[in-house]
Amino acid sequence: MKIYLDGKFVDQADAKVSVFDHGLLYGDGVFEGIRLYQGNIFRLEEHLERLEYSAKAILLKMPWTRKEISDATCETCRQNNLADAYIRLVVTRGVGDLGLSPWLCPKPSIFIIADKIALYPEECYIKGLEIVTVPTRRLNPAAFSPAIKSLNYLNNILAKIEARQFGAREAIMLNDQGYVAECTGDNVFIVHKGEIITPSATQGALKGITRGAVFDIAKEIGVPIREDNLTRYDVWNANEVFLTGTAAETIPITKLDGREIGDGKPGPVFAKVLAAFHKRVLTEGTRI
Structure with missing residues (x-):
């Protein structure tokens, strides 16, 4: 190499x-x-x-x-x-x-x-990922802006360690107000009553590149999308949940904190987002 x-x-x-x-x-x-x-x-x-x-x-x-x-x-x-x-x-x-x-x-x-990189087993992208909420809170944006993609990831690493201790591959991190911020390396989206919702950067979420692509895709497929405060209750009762990130790409979540999301299977909105994402990655960007 x-x-x-x-x-x-x-x-x-x-x-x-x-x-x-x-x-x-x-x-x-x-x-x-x-x-x-x-x-x-x-x-x-x-x-x-x-x-x-x-x-x-x-x-x-x-x-x-x-x-x-x-x-x-x-x-x-x-x-x-x-x-x-x-x-x-x-x-x-x-x-x-x-x-x-x-x-x-x-x-x-x-x-x-x-x-090459593989954050999760291939079967998780098909059947969905089971995750947990961990005690470690996301750093307050007033203390350190989540928009800065720095080399210091210890906050995320601590949450990743806790996820493993709880038997999960990934974890949701809350901010100091108790709202959902993001996962240890991914942005969080929920689908509720036909609408896609995700935390804003002011809640501690990174302004992910793949996250931005989902906003474009939502317009393309005709699904309303917005930023808002989300609690664990909102995620538990969502119809669908999925994560996005450059390394993780797009992956469905089927269980949070032992509670099934929707019917416990990847949902139809996620399927549309995934299909549109797969098309975009081949056309948007720079040819080597």
């Missing part, structure tokens, strides 16, 4: 960063997870825009143009002869001292990995 690292392609065994890199020491950096479908990088420009916004929010000045990063991303896929892949694009603060001060890190570092 070839990894793009600071302007060069290196073998996997040689893809190394310094132990003094603040991305490692403090999670000081930003990243994007991106999908390649049959030679098409889905919504690459949107991912790179979000990367730029995340970097600006933490005052991380990237010395590369968007085109340079785009070209490097495409070339990483070509170097590895991939037509379908998950791409991890990471920008760290770079090497500094053992203190927190980011201004003592003169040069950021960038690396790009293109490989």
Whole structure:
């Protein structure tokens, strides 16, 4: 496997960063997870825009143009002869001292990995996923904006650990007001009385790229969609529930906290969303 690292392609065994890199020491950096479908990088420009916004929010000045990063991303896929892949694009603060001060890190570092990923077994995409609500709360947006896709995912990791302890593969995280924020790495959607509803970013949800695609798809298939506050009660009593994320793609939820969602099977609205999504990923984006 070839990894793009600071302007060069290196073998996997040689893809190394310094132990003094603040991305490692403090999670000081930003990243994007991106999908390649049959030679098409889905919504690459949107991912790179979000990367730029995340970097600006933490005052991380990237010395590369968007085109340079785009070209490097495409070339990483070509170097590895991939037509379908998950791409991890990471920008760290770079090497500094053992203190927190980011201004003592003169040069950021960038690396790009293109490989396979499978978050859940294939059968879960067909039969649906059983999930739980966990005690760990999503960080308050006033403390740390969920729009910043940073390298520090410990909040999500703690929730993932709790999900496993409860025997589930995924978990819903509530915010400090008790409203649904998101899952550990996915956005949450419910279908209730013919309408799709999802938490807003102000409730702690990431503005996911796949999430945005669902808004476009809903208009295409003629299903009303909106953002609103959601409680566990709302999810328990939804007709359908599904999750979206670049790594997870789109996956139906058939049980939450031991309660069946709808009739316990993936629903018709999800089926329409999934079919439309599969068409879009081949046409929207950048050909490598």
